[in-house]
Amino acid sequence: RMETDCNPMELPPNNTGFEEDSDYRDFEGTDVKDMRLEAEAVVNDVLFAVSNMFVSKTLPCAEDVAYINVETRERNRYCLELTEAGLRVVAYDFDQTDDRLQTPYHETVYSLLDSLSPAYREVFGNALLQRLEALKKDSQS
Secondary structure: OOOEOOOHHHOOOOOOOOOOOHHHOOOOOOOOOOHHHHHHHHHHHHHHHOOEEEEOOOOOEEOOEEEEEEEOOOOOEEEEEEEOOEEEEEEOOOOOOOOOOOOOOEOOHHHHHHHHOHHHHHHHHHHHHHHHHHHHHHHHO
């Protein structure tokens, strides 16, 4: 298994063309999720509802694992592990892992943050309500 230091500037552009060409759609390895890209998407999804959140540049990431640091609005820090199994807390500080921690996996970042941070729940819920109100106004006009 090859591990990288996760510097996105050093990653080659993903323009293999395999995705577009149906002959290669079942080509071994082309459907493997890159966990670093997945982690970046997770961060972008919920950054507005936490104090700070970013993909770890210290812990190694690979095709099958990435680490995300998050600081909740309550100022609690966590290091999250992202794998195919989901997300889980692996330490109570940035860029750390504690093998003794046996925390459950969550299918989504929303579920995980909902369990860790009442302030996240409130901010996320308010953002959802605002979006619903905007949709309602759009449909009425």
